[in-house]
Amino acid sequence: MSRLPWVAVGVAAVVLPPLASPYVVHILVLIVFFAFLGAAWNLLGGYAGQFSFGHAAFFGIGAYTSTLLLTRVGVSPWLGLLAGGLLAAAFGCFAGFLAFRYGLRGPYFALVTLAFAEMLRLVAVNWMAVGGPMGILIPLPKEGDAFWRLQFREKLPYYYVMLGLLAVALWLTRRIERSRLGYTLLAIRENEDAAEASGVNTLATKLWAMGLSSFLTALGGTFYAQYFSFIDPTLTFGVAVSVEILLRPIVGGPGTLLGPVLGSLVLTPLSELTRWLIRGRPGVDVMVYGAILVLVVTFLPRGLVGAWQAARRPRPA
Amino acid sequence: MKTLLWQACVSGLLIGGVYALVALGLTLIFGVMRIINFAHGALMMLGMYATFFLYDLAGVDPYLSILLVGPAFFLVGVALERGVIEPNLGTAESNQLLLTLGVALFLENAALALFKPDYRSLRLPYATQAFLLGDAVVNVQRLIAFACSVALALALWLFLKHTDTGKAIRAAAEEHEGALLVGINVRRLYAVAFGIGSGVVAIAGSLVTPFLYVAPDVGDVFNILAFVIVVLGGMGSFVGALLGGFLVGLAESFGAALLPGSLKQLPIFVLFVLVLLFRPSGLFGRGV
């Protein structure tokens, strides 16, 4: 792909938002937020080919860790980010080790990740010390505390934080793509047994993908908590979260760098638009998700990016 | 304590019958098509809505509505299989996973959009009593649901054992490649299996409507339970789904008796993860 359009988009992404209305900035925050989460999921699901239906587990761990550290102990969410990420990565590697060690693949892997996320949700709902079903509210910051508490009065600073995170995720993905890890992840996706026979330590490689993916996803959880100032078990550990996370990279193009971004650019505004057009009818936006998922899987199995790449690929003679 | 445990036993077995029926539908579909149908719970939920509205708007008794709901959802299942699943049969497993997820999202949220998130309940003017079995309270509606589930499971078993289609289904489930080679019309089988699975789970929905609330998200719980049961019992195993249903019913009710709040579901998940790890083929299943 030619670099220029994307450089232009990148520059626009940095320079234009201050000119937009708060509502538009909010949409932009969501676009970048879901693109980031999608990029995180993509490492495990798109590149390594291990479809997780339970990424909400890591999202929730991130959200709860940083929020509890902030509200109970007064630790800055900037540190809470790291704590949440590390905790999520540890959990991810633990769960991943169990799953991969015992050879769970495909739908079984998806089911076990779903189960893990549900288990965490149940624990969060029933554990009063972390707020139980009522969740945790993050009180507004005092004057001058905004930055270290990662709580801003306007949306624009949030946007730049998220944009920064997305840039990091994309940079990391790019680095991996061009490294040994990238090739071995794709090999595992394409044919795990052949990869193993060709010298790839599939267990260790998948765990790397799991660890990185879960770490990044947790960062998104922390951001969510700080942006919305409220978390509860369903908003963070619910199945809906897992679905939203995986939808964008699947539609945009699993296993591609820009798939999650493209997916979010298409789906996020679409979902907002649907919700606005059909006000008072909750659920229509997710109905649209469902329909798009079926259509994409049927007609564009490699997502939007994949379809574009296929159109450009030279046909062998 | 003894009363508590005995009650848990009875309640668990009663609901276990319904769980078994739900799982039977799922395992049938998996056995024949090797697809995990994420939309299974959504179909049950729609069956519940159908039953509810038939009663609310037309006064049709929920137990009679089974005669309508069953066949109707059989057709829905066939339509889904033909329209959505079949075009994608040759593709990667992961694709099929996403397909049924997409269908689930679509159906659940269609219900949400059409019927709103309000909980509805159907109150029958009869069969509201309960009686005592030893020290345990037995709710008549739950008993009817249990009895009908078991009867339907029996009917399904007879169908699989004695009819040509049923035997073909078992052949395809037992030896997938062999069935194809022997010339069994696999395409038709897929549609029939998916149809039966959908019809069965919709009927399960009808049976529980009198005593459970009806809402767009009510299928989620049954979905996950169905997965757990089918994995526990062995993917594609009839007996596994049946016994697994009772096992999980008991696990849940014992969990409810001994654990606070919604933690009652935790033992089921723990069981699920353990089975997936240590015996993924389940109690009665063939290899993974």
Next chain:
Amino acid sequence: MALLEVRGLSKRFGGLAAVSRVEFDVAAGELLGIIGPNGAGKTTLFHLIAGHHRPTAGDVRFDGRTIIGLRPHAVCRLGIARTFQIVQPFPGLTVLANVMVGAFTRVREVGAAREGALRALAFVGLAAKAEHEARTLTLAERKRLEVARALATRPRVLLLDEVMAGLGPAEVATMMGLCRQLRAEGLTVLVIEHVLRAVMALSDRIVVLDHGEKIAEGPPEAVARDPRVIEAYLGSARAE
């Protein structure tokens, strides 16, 4: 001491003994043919050596140390590479990427892996197709791709599982040429083959399996005349 020693190797699947107390040595630089009727346990033998299955009994020693219990990637890293009876490429990746995965067993940087992969591709004659997707290759090309990928791991022992199956006469000849070249390079090769004239022509020695047991071992001419071998082939389906 032989490079590869197989001792009393057995594998049972439930009630079926797929491989039964098989024993043989492979000297460095040898080309050992492994033949036998269908279902004789040949591929299972490769699975056991490569670590894909754990044996029920017995041992496999590579360079004197036992390799039983090692996972396939570890066996590959030690220096035993294999191809599969039914080709297993990475379909969505380019031919070059396919082979680079093998090369990454030995090197860490992309550049070095690319070089190693191109060398392996040149050896099997697929360099021209480097940028094509593996799924677009013909069967014969896929077989060569599989050999290239195995070679990129710089093995000392190569297990070739029916590399000639399904190939036409010209393609078989090409493959035979490849095998001769591999041997000339000093590689130790174990070849499972049904194309008997090929395996007879290429092998230094041959091991014959039937119903999981070794029934003969020796130079090709001797094995060809062995009455037990003839019986085993005639006794099984004639439709070979």
